Amino acid sequence: METNPRGIPKSPFVERVEDYVSDKEPVEAVLRKFQEAVSKYKFMEVSSLQRRKVLEEKIPDIEKTLQMVQFLAKEAQARENGEDDEPVETDFELNETLYAKATIVPGKTVYLWLGANVMLEYTVEEAEALLKEKLDTAKHSLTTIAQDLEFLRDQITTMEVNIARVYNWDVKQRRLQKEGK
DSSP: OOBOTTOOBOOOOOSOGGGTOOSSSOHHHHHHHHHHHHHHHHHHHHHHHHHHHHHHHHHHHHHHHHHHHHHHHHHHHHHHTTSOOOOEEEEEEEETTEEEEEEEOOOSEEEEEEETTEEEEEEHHHHHHHHHHHHHHHHHHHHHHHHHHHHHHHHHHHHHHHHHHHHHHHHHHHHHHHHHO
16 A cells, blocks of 8 residues: 555545445445545544644744854853953743843853753753754654645545545446336
């Protein structure tokens, strides 16, 4: 069975309904199987949409953090070169709508929140490399999710067309049987 690069199976296109419907597999069973496939594709679509939403929220945060680390690196370099020895005054975000005044003395290390109430100390260079890697990974994931969503929409459409074809074929066969009696 064909799949996309992330293992999502490609749905078959029913050209000849007779190839799918038989005494062993009646129309109802084929329709049920196709409906299950549509349900699975829709579940994968919802899951992908949720992952996309999380990434779309996470990417701006990573970019903002990276910009701040780069700013602090520049300030630390200026401080080291004797160009500027003033601390940096800023508003520190505690929550989405809550800020506190902060005075930062730029140095060679920064602290990054990793999640789950965990914060680690990194050198500025390590922090910048880590954030760039996380940003690249998040953007790549966003691209693959967009591709998966497009693929899933195509598979859902194909399966819905298959269901309609099998159903219409069944209606036609019943009409022919009725006329033949």
